[in-house]
Amino acid sequence: MGQTDRPRQRQSQRKETKTVADTVTGALRDVAFSCSASLFGTACFKDCEDLVPRSIPFSIRDLPYSVSVGFRLSDPVMDGLVDRPTRTYQYHYRQVNLLIDHTLLRMLGKLHELGYEGFPVPSSQIVDWEAGTGHLAHKVVASVAGLGWLGRNNLLVSPLYGARVRYGSLFTNAPLRLTAQVRETPGRPGAAGRSECGSCFACVSACPAGAIGKSRADFDLEKCRQTLKNFERSENIGSMICGLCVKACRGAKRRS
Ligand code: SF4
């Protein structure tokens, strides 16, 4: 093939990749929505590996693309929280986590069907008991996928549903159509950057620990964790959850 043919060849290869990416992304979106997901986004971590902890049990080079799915929590369940977590919230939280894991497995099955691999990140598996953290922060993956911003409460805030959403993440080697580009620092996800909280401070007054400050950078993780531990013991909840800043955060479109 002569040199003059190469641009055309590259063009047709790009076109082919685009079509595959669209097909895979569409198939995964269909699975997510058929499992009752409310939000779906995609991202590529090839150029921002630093946002993913080194401890994840796979290489971003092997699985650079990610899917983020968000499941809305029930408003009546959240509205039932007054000044502490309830057993009903804890049950709901666990069931939504199960649904997330189920959805990620269904998406993995679809990837296998299409000839690709994937790593469904457990929705709520603690891997570092001292720090109380999982494989990675699903909110960062969702943020890179453009599903919301990291708010004062250190949670992902969806413009539509606020913080009343739980997220799951799946990494894959399948090419995906990206729903968002990584923003530049300081608005970069995972960094203390751009927030769209504006004049809302609803979560600040809702927090019993005084852990939420003016900006996300002021968030006091230790104060929050201590309160969660107290709730876990005193309320016989059995999980380190609270939910009060989740309840308070309704998203830009639902404020006022
Ligand atoms: S989870 Fe509870 S203690 Fe922690 S920041 Fe939110 S409201 Fe405060």
Ligand code: SF4
């Ligand atoms: S409640 Fe308001 S200030 Fe707090 S994270 Fe949500 S939007 Fe931001």
